[in-house]
Amino acid sequence: MDAALFSTRYRVRLLSPEEAPQVAALCRGNPLFYRYCPPFVTEERVLADMRALPPGKQAEDKYYAGFFDGDRLIAVLDLILGYPDESAAFVGFFMTDASIQNRGIGSSIIGELCRTLKEAGYREARLGWVKGNPQSARFWRRNGFRETGASYETDGYTVVIARRDL
Numbered sequence: 001m002d003a004a005l006f007s008t009r010y011r012v013r014l015l016s017p018e019e020a021p022q023v024a025a026l027c028r029g030n031p032l033f034y035r036y037c038p039p040f041v042t043e044e045r046v047l048a049d050m051r052a053l054p055p056g057k058q059a060e061d062k063y064y065a066g067f068f069d070g071d072r073l074i075a076v077l078d079l080i081l082g083y084p085d086e087s088a089a090f091v092g093f094f095m096t097d098a099s100i101q102n103r104g105i106g107s108s109i110i111g112e113l114c115r116t117l118k119e120a121g122y123r124e125a126r127l128g129w130v131k132g133n134p135q136s137a138r139f140w141r142r143n144g145f146r147e148t149g150a151s152y153e154t155d156g157y158t159v160v161i162a163r164r165d166l
C-alpha cells in the first residue's frame, strides 16, 4: 500500500532517517506522553523506532510515516500492516504536533486511515496505550477503540491492548 493513500487532506509519505530531528522536535512538544512512556524522546530513539519491527514482520510491512500540511510535519504514525495477524493493522505510535491539537485533526486522520485500511481488506485495528495516560486512552476511546482486557508490563509501566473493527 502507498502511504499517500492514508490521507486525502494531508500529504503522507514514509519518513527517512535524515528527518529524525524534525520528528524528535514534534515529539518534544508532547511531554505528557513521555511521563507515562519514558524515557524522553531523543533523535537516537526516533531512529531506533523507525527501524523497529515486531516479530515475524518485514520492513515492507512497516510505515513510519509523516503527515504534512504543505511542508510542515503535523503528525507521525508508525503502522504495521498484517500484525498481529494478517487481517489486522497495528498502530505502534501516533502523535500530532502540539500546536495543532484539540481541533479534531488527530481524529480525522485516524478516521480516514481506518476507512482506507478497511477498503484495503483489513478487518481490525489494534494498538496499545500506557495505562493511566488520560490523553491517549480518551483519544483512542473517542475513535472507537476498546480495551481487549489484555495488557502487559514493560519498562516499569503497563500497556493496555485495545482494538476496533474496521
Ligand SMILES: CC(C)(COP(=O)(O)OP(=O)(O)OC[C@H]1O[C@@H](n2cnc3c(N)ncnc32)[C@H](O)[C@@H]1OP(=O)(O)O)[C@@H](O)C(=O)NCCC(=O)NCCS
Pocket (backbone or CB within 6 Å): 030, 033, 092, 093, 094, 095, 096, 097, 100, 101, 102, 103, 104, 105, 106, 107, 108, 129, 135, 136, 138, 139, 142
Ligand atoms: C492523542 C493525540 C494524538 C490527539 O491528537 P489531536 O489532534 O489533538 O486529536 P483531536 O483534536 O481529534 O482530539 C483531541 C481533543 O480535541 C477534541 N476535538 C475533536 N474534534 C474537535 C473539533 N472539531 N474542534 C475542537 N476540538 C475537537 C476532542 O474532543 C478531543 O478532546 P477530548 O478527548 O478531551 O474530548 C495528541 O494529543 C497526541 O499526539 N498526544 C501525544 C501522543 C499520544 O498520546 N498518542 C496516542 C498514543 S500512541
